[in-house]
Amino acid sequence: MARITAGVATSHVPAIGAAMDLKKTAEPYWQPLFAGYDWSRQWIAQEKPDVVILVYNDHASAFDMKIIPTFAIGCGERYKPADEGWGPRPVPDVIGEPDLAWHIAQSLILDEFDMTIINEMDVDHGLTVPLSLMFGQPDAWPCRVIPVAVNVVTYPPPSGNRCWRLGEAIARAVESFPEDLNVQIWGTGGMSHQLQGPRAGLINAEWDNRFLDLMSQSDDGEALRAIEHIEYLRETGSEGIEMVMWLIMRGALGDKVRPLHRHYHVPASNTAVGHLVLEPMD
Numbered sequence: 345m346a347r348i349t350a351g352v353a354t355s356h357v358p359a360i361g362a363a364m365d366l367k368k369t370a371e372p373y374w375q376p377l378f379a380g381y382d383w384s385r386q387w388i389a390q391e392k393p394d395v396v397i398l399v400y401n402d403h404a405s406a407f408d409m410k411i412i413p414t415f416a417i418g419c420g421e422r423y424k425p426a427d428e429g430w431g432p433r434p435v436p437d438v439i440g441e442p443d444l445a446w447h448i449a450q451s452l453i454l455d456e457f458d459m460t461i462i463n464e465m466d467v468d469h470g471l472t473v474p475l476s477l478m479f480g481q482p483d484a485w486p487c488r489v490i491p492v493a494v495n496v497v498t499y500p501p502p503s504g505n506r507c508w509r510l511g512e513a514i515a516r517a518v519e520s521f522p523e524d525l526n527v528q529i530w531g532t533g534g535m536s537h538q539l540q541g542p543r544a545g546l547i548n549a550e551w552d553n554r555f556l557d558l559m560s561q562s563d564d565g566e567a568l569r570a571i572e573h574i575e576y577l578r579e580t581g582s583e584g585i586e587m588v589m590w591l592i593m594r595g596a597l598g599d600k601v602r603p604l605h606r607h608y609h610v611p612a613s614n615t616a617v618g619h620l621v622l623e624p625m626d
């Protein structure tokens with residue numbers, strides 16, 4: 345039986361990928377940010393997940409104003425790094441897991457989550473930067489990846505409660521897959537940041553840390569699920585809404601979690617970086 349063994353949350357700032365690709369990680373600006381991932385890299389080298397369900401948002405690379413899926417799942421064999429304007433990142437292709445992905449798609453749709461099924465797409469920094477943070481710079485990514493793309497770019501994004509419930513449904517889908525697979529689920533994006541307008545550069549460390557506290561708590565997530573879009577926008581900036589994607593990961597872990605690692609660092613480009621590693625306890 346496949347099982348979800350851990351959840352990871354991490355920001356996915358594009359400049360982090362550039363810092364790694366351009367070998368700047370030891371520079372004083374970047375060193376403290378990357379130091380917070382040392383523990384996680386050692387941990388994941390021991391955990392060796394077979395598959396990561398990677399919840400992220402596309403930034404007008406695979407989708408644009410012509411097509412805006414609220415929730416999409418990648419069922420393809422392979423995904424190439426997207427060209428976001430400076431050429432594709434020099435990272436390995438991402439290898440998919442079609443059998444499990446199609447099983448999850450079927451289970452979710454029958455469970456009344458209307459997923460868009462993607463067989464071909466390129467993946468941008470939203471997906472590749474978390475892989476780089478967790479695995480460094482290998483010749484090939486050491487696990488297969490099922491991309492789950494969420495619209496948090498164009499209003500209206502899904503509610504936090506809907507995201508939590510999608511996470512629960514993903515957990516049910518994984519548990520009903522007969523193959524013995526070690527599956528992790530990652531929620532990416534955030535934390536507080538705003539990239540444009542008069543409030544560009546906004547960071548709210550107090551709010552972010554309360555969110556990290558709530559994410560690490562064992563309960564039914566009521567406080568997290570009740571956070572409305574307007575609160576994310578007001579307190580964490582226009583791009584802080586990406587944090588609803590963390591709730592998909594947290595919902596998939598069940599009520600009881602053991603926090604294994606936590607990191608918070610400001611700034612990375614315009615963004616407050618948050619990172620959690622959680623283990624389900626049920």
Ligand SMILES: O=C(O)c1ccc(O)c(O)c1
Nearest residue numbers: 356357358612613614615
């Ligand atoms: O801080 C930044 O520069 C930045 C830019 C683009 C993003 O998608 C993001 O999450 C952060």
